[in-house]
Amino acid sequence: MPESCPRTVEISAYLDHEQSAAERAQLQSHLAVCPQCGAMFAGLRGLRDELRELPDETLGFDLSEVIRGRLAATARPRPAPPPRRRWFQFVPMGLGAGAALSLGLFMGMGLMAGSAGVVAPRVAALAVFDPVAPGSLCVGSDACFARPAARPGVAR
Ligand SMILES: [Zn+2]
Secondary structure, eight states, rough: OOHHHHHHHHHHHHHHHSOOOOHHHHHHHHHOOHHHHHHHHHHHHHHHHHHHHSSOOOOOOOHHHHHHHHHHOOOOOOOOOOOOGGGGGGGGHHHHHHHHHHHHHHHHHHHHHHHHHHHHHHHHHGGGGGGSSSOOOOHHHHHHOOOOOGGGTTTO
């Protein structure tokens, strides 16, 4: 099928008289010269004619009523909405939330209070770097343990 050939939808629209007169004339001239599109048109027309020859079948009853009856038979009643809560029904939740918050604060304060004891030794260990020794007794380790006689350059 060349690229200039119409699509199957356009040929079907031509068959169903759904195009304008100009489009119909253009397609009709193409169908007259293109064997592939002519075969497609003949196939579609044959299918349409066969579909028209099918007998009209009727059920003999209203199917919608049958379906509606089956739906009604299987439908469950809607559950009743939950009863609305009163304000005093929230009291236990409020008490629980308050207790949990209080416990959290108590435990957090306990951790903070315990951390002062943990931090203090670290600070004491760093006291060796202070210019003044802890307790202000010694200037340095040399001053406490050095003997003045052993040090020749130091005057008494
Ligand atoms: Zn064609």
